[in-house]
Amino acid sequence: MSLGACNVVRMIMLRRELGEALREERQSQGRSLRDVAKTASVSTAYLSEVERGTKEASSELIASICVALGRPLSQVLADVTSRVERAEAATAPVPLHERRISVPARDAAA
Amino acid sequence: MSLGACNVVRMIMLRRELGEALREERQSQGRSLRDVAKTASVSTAYLSEVERGTKEASSELIASICVALGRPLSQVLADVTSRVERAEAATAPVPLHERRISVPARDAAA
Numbered sequence: 001m002s003l004g005a006c007n008v009v010r011m012i013m014l015r016r017e018l019g020e021a022l023r024e025e026r027q028s029q030g031r032s033l034r035d036v037a038k039t040a041s042v043s044t045a046y047l048s049e050v051e052r053g054t055k056e057a058s059s060e061l062i063a064s065i066c067v068a069l070g071r072p073l074s075q076v077l078a079d080v081t082s083r084v085e086r087a088e089a090a091t092a093p094v095p096l097h098e099r100r101i102s103v104p105a106r107d108a109a110a
Numbered sequence: 111m112s113l114g115a116c117n118v119v120r121m122i123m124l125r126r127e128l129g130e131a132l133r134e135e136r137q138s139q140g141r142s143l144r145d146v147a148k149t150a151s152v153s154t155a156y157l158s159e160v161e162r163g164t165k166e167a168s169s170e171l172i173a174s175i176c177v178a179l180g181r182p183l184s185q186v187l188a189d190v191t192s193r194v195e196r197a198e199a200a201t202a203p204v205p206l207h208e209r210r211i212s213v214p215a216r217d218a219a220a
Binding site: 088 | 172183194195
């Protein structure tokens with residue numbers, strides 16, 4: 001399997017990880033979608049789609065949401081980086097020689 | 111000045127920092143725009159615009175460029191986070207009480 005094919009299978013979407021980081025931050029502040037959307041001058045429906053990772057947010061919109069959440073972009077990106085690291089670790093292919101093959105006792109004794 | 115107005119002035123664009131991180135990585139590998147663009151299945155002109163921060167790249171395209179560069183998305187994001195941190199530090203407003211006001215000797219003596 002080529003590197004390309006390998007990576008296509010475990011492609012991690014930035015918009016999804018970003019959306020989840022933004023939603024987690026908003027919820028940790030106990031704030032509603034409506035509240036943050038209004039402060040960021042975006043529709044509630046649009047912010048909801050960004051949080052669910054179904055819409056790509058422009059850089060301007062991401063900056064506005066960060067301001068609305070009172071968090072620097074760098075902190076949000078650090079959260080996203082951690083999420084992506086975990087996702088990569090969870091989806092990394094395991095090389096064949098690292099797989100444990102349990103051999104039933106009767107076969108081992110044969 | 112409100113927090114919002116303050117942040118609009120020093121708004122940092124994710125696409126610009128991402129573009130610079132991607133270009134720096136490509137150049138550190140001594141590779142051409144054409145080579146990376148071909149591997150990522152994107153036009154050279156488009157990759158150039160992404161690197162210059164004039165085009166928002168979709169999450170799919172970002173993932174493809176990362177694969178083409180042979181770098182996990184998390185490492186590229188860590189680079190971008192560092193860049194954004196530096197940009198934030200460079201553009202952060204200095205509170206008035208932290209500004210040094212040099213008083214000429216004659217005024218101090220008066």
